[in-house]
Amino acid sequence: MTTTATIGVLAVQGDVREHLQALERGGARATTVRRRSELEAVDGLVVPGGESTTMDKLVRVFELQQPLRERIAAGLPVYGSCAGMIMLADRLADGAPGQQTLGGMDILVRRNAFGRQLDSFEEDLHIRELGGEPVRAVFIRAPWVEEAGPTVEVLARVEHGPATGRIVAARQRNLLVTSFHPEVTGDHRVHRLFADIVRESLRERS
Amino acid sequence: MTEQQTAPTSGTGTTRVKRGMAEMLKGGVIMDVVTAEQARIAEDAGAVAVMALERVPADIRAQGGVSRMSDPDMIDSIIEAVSVPVMAKARIGHFVEAQVLQSLGVDYVDESEVLTPADYANHIDKWAFTVPFVCGATNLGEALRRITEGAAMIRSKGEAGTGDVSNATTHMRTLRAEINRLRSMEPDELYVAAKELQAPHDLVREVAETGKLPVVLFTAGGIATPADAAMMMQLGAEGVFVGSGIFKSGNPAQRAEAIVKATTFHDDPDVVAKVSRGLGEAMVGINVDDIPQPHRLAERGW
Numbered sequence: 001m002t003t004t005a006t007i008g009v010l011a012v013q014g015d016v017r018e019h020l021q022a023l024e025r026g027g028a029r030a031t032t033v034r035r036r037s038e039l040e041a042v043d044g045l046v047v048p049g050g051e052s053t054t055m056d057k058l059v060r061v062f063e064l065q066q067p068l069r070e071r072i073a074a075g076l077p078v079y080g081s082c083a084g085m086i087m088l089a090d091r092l093a094d095g096a097p098g099q100q101t102l103g104g105m106d107i108l109v110r111r112n113a114f115g116r117q118l119d120s121f122e123e124d125l126h127i128r129e130l131g132g133e134p135v136r137a138v139f140i141r142a143p144w145v146e147e148a149g150p151t152v153e154v155l156a157r158v159e160h161g162p163a164t165g166r167i168v169a170a171r172q173r174n175l176l177v178t179s180f181h182p183e184v185t186g187d188h189r190v191h192r193l194f195a196d197i198v199r200e201s202l203r204e205r206s
Numbered sequence: 207m208t209e210q211q212t213a214p215t216s217g218t219g220t221t222r223v224k225r226g227m228a229e230m231l232k233g234g235v236i237m238d239v240v241t242a243e244q245a246r247i248a249e250d251a252g253a254v255a256v257m258a259l260e261r262v263p264a265d266i267r268a269q270g271g272v273s274r275m276s277d278p279d280m281i282d283s284i285i286e287a288v289s290v291p292v293m294a295k296a297r298i299g300h301f302v303e304a305q306v307l308q309s310l311g312v313d314y315v316d317e318s319e320v321l322t323p324a325d326y327a328n329h330i331d332k333w334a335f336t337v338p339f340v341c342g343a344t345n346l347g348e349a350l351r352r353i354t355e356g357a358a359m360i361r362s363k364g365e366a367g368t369g370d371v372s373n374a375t376t377h378m379r380t381l382r383a384e385i386n387r388l389r390s391m392e393p394d395e396l397y398v399a400a401k402e403l404q405a406p407h408d409l410v411r412e413v414a415e416t417g418k419l420p421v422v423l424f425t426a427g428g429i430a431t432p433a434d435a436a437m438m439m440q441l442g443a444e445g446v447f448v449g450s451g452i453f454k455s456g457n458p459a460q461r462a463e464a465i466v467k468a469t470t471f472h473d474d475p476d477v478v479a480k481v482s483r484g485l486g487e488a489m490v491g492i493n494v495d496d497i498p499q500p501h502r503l504a505e506r507g508w
Contacts, residue, residue, distance in 0.1 A: 012470050013233040013254060015226075034470070049230045050254070051290055057252040058470055061463075082230070096249060096289045112289060117313035118336050120223045122216060140226050141291065141313070184226045 005198045008033035008042035010068075012058035014050020014083060018183035019191075026191035028198070036067050044077040044198035047084030049140070049181050052111065053096045055083055065102065072104040077174035077201050079194040085177035086111055086143050093146060105175045106149030113144040113179075114163060125156045125180075127169060130189040137168065137180035144179050145170055174201055213333060213356070224338035224358035227314065228422035231255060231291075231359075231445055235435065235466050236424070238262050238449040240280075242287035248452070251462035255291040255313070257447065258284045263320050263367025263503070264450035264489065273321045275303040281310050293340070298507050299325025301334075308337040314359070315339050317352075319506035320366045320449075329507070332356030342426065344377045344504055346384035346413070350405035351508075353421055360419055362443070363504040364427015367450050369491030371428045371437070373504055378425055378441040388414040427504065430455070430488050432468030432481050439472035456486030 009019045011032035023030035023046065033039050045068075047055070059065045072078055072088075080088040086095075087102050089109035095101075114120070120141055124134035137156075145167035148154060156169035156178075168179035174197055182190040213221045234254025239245040245256045260276040261269065275296050285292050291313035296303035298317055303324070307315050317330050319342050332339040333356035342363035343349035349360045362381060364374030384403070388410060391399060396414055400407040412420055425438040426447035435446045446469050452462045464481040471477035494502070 011233070015229040015232055017232075018229060050232070051230065051234060053249060053290060054234055054252045054254050054466070057466070061252075061467060062470075094289065098250075116311050117227055117291060117338065118308070118311060119218065120227065121218045122220055122223055138222050138226055140223060140230055181226060181230075184222060184229060 004029060005043045005195060005202055006031060006041065007044040007046060007195065007198055008038065009046045009048055010055070010059075010084075012062070012064075013054045014048040015181070015183060016048050019046045019048045019081075022183045022188050022191040023195065026188040026195050028191070028195040034062070036064065039064065039067055039071065043202055044079070044194065045071075046194070047078060047080040047087045049082040049084065049183070052083040052086040053099055055087060056100050059102070060100070065100070068102050069104075072102060072175070075174055075201065077176075077194070077198045078104065079176040079190075081178050081181055081183060082140065082142055085109055085145075085179055088175055088177055091147075105170070105172045105177060106152055107145045107170065107177070108147040109143045110146045111143050112141050113146070113166070114139055114142050117141055123160055125159060125168070127156045129155055129193060135182065135187060135189065136185045137178075137182075138184055139168075139180050142168070142179040144168055145177070219336035221358070225421050227291075227338055228340070228359035231424075232422060233470060234445050235462075235469050236293065236445070236447045237452055237462060238447075239284060239453070242283045244453055244458070245284045245288045245292075247459050248462055249288040249290050251459055252466035253290060253462065254445070255293055256284065256288060257316060257449075258292055258294045258312070259320075262450040262453060264369075264454050265367075266320065267367040267492070267501070275300070275306065275321070278306065278310055281307070281312065285311060295321055296330070297321040298323040299328050299330060301330045304330050304335060304337075304339075308335055312337065317341050317357075319363060319503045323506050329355050332358075340424070342504075342507060343381070345380045347403035347405050348508065349381065349419060349423075350403060350409045350413070353409060353419070354406055357421065359422050359424065361424040361426040361447055363507075364425065364429070365494045365497070366427045366503050367492075368428050368494055368497070369430040369451060369489045370494045371430070371434045373494050374425050374427045374429060374438060375441065377504075378438060378443060381423070382442050385413055385417060385419075389417050428494075429465075430491065432464045432478055435465045436468045436472035436478045439469055445469070451489055454489035456488075461485050461488075
């Protein structure tokens, strides 16, 4: 028996198509969300990679910020990759002047923490929740989690180089964040994990 | 160099990291800026990145002369001023300008026909760099040749500095038509198609199978209004470069923000209508037809 979950991808800016594909290949039904009515129709939401300042601007201009905050507070499962991680952080370091987040997760995230594009890189990460095979993690002008509250479960840390030990994947109940972009690698295990979180939350509600 | 260079597969400067950066810009607007102050206005208006250059194309056109990479001090001041990605232009074939831009830490290099070409035979070998490159194209063969040289993002060229969107339209429609033509072909026809496109067969086959370029496709050259941006998105662009259109207009901050909104809601005429109100004067345009052939920038590069 399977519950069919509909997962939205916030589609104001960013790599929306890659997330839609990854969700569908990870066994979920996926749709874009740009309006309040579309937000109301989904059981879970992905905030994609992109430019967090632009996303912040657009969710405010198109009056999505408050509805998003309300649904997150009410327990909507949300997965944020890169810019999406920034959007879900309660506290932000190195944001642009006036930049706001949606919040929801008890973390301090540092924007562009690894540096500029020249410092963008890929490496393997070992994430127990995803099984034995390492995940190819692609970091693009990526943020990291600088502080995590007591209810936050750390899923992955950088394993090599000067940033070794920095938190790059975490979960707090229904909220999941990664600094990296699983959607550009063809490995859909992170999206499958998120789809499981969404299905679990649907079961709890019914 | 006898062997073709390729990108590393781990660490920095991989193909995924370079092309992935462009994926993150999708649905966004990249704005030309010539000062730190303009860069801040662009960031504040919601630009996903800024393009640092010495003079916007409309001024290059008006003033003439040789146009080159910007002053490193100016690029530094823009990098310092904003937290969004900063791109900068190098002349076609000028690999040392590109080396300098990489050394300055820019996030993307635009090997651009808007500047005066430095080499009329060769483009830059873009595989040799850690920094990713965006290049212009007027058709599919040109786009695939740039990708073969290592470009991680393509923009249709349009005709920069005119405020006349017609060439951008032509280039987007041409790219789309040529991709559709490949899709309809049998595998054994793709060899001749590759010959005609003057592009490698493996890339031609990839486009035929996926129905899209292997890298992100933006549009550029002549976009001056929210409706222009929305039309390009409806024609298949994944994002928009706006050059002279913003800072040569009456009210840059408001126009910049309107173009950002129209790009996101490109398929919703109500939104495009709403954001098009009260923007003041658009940049003064030049019809592409009035520009004598040797002064058309889109014809630089091959």
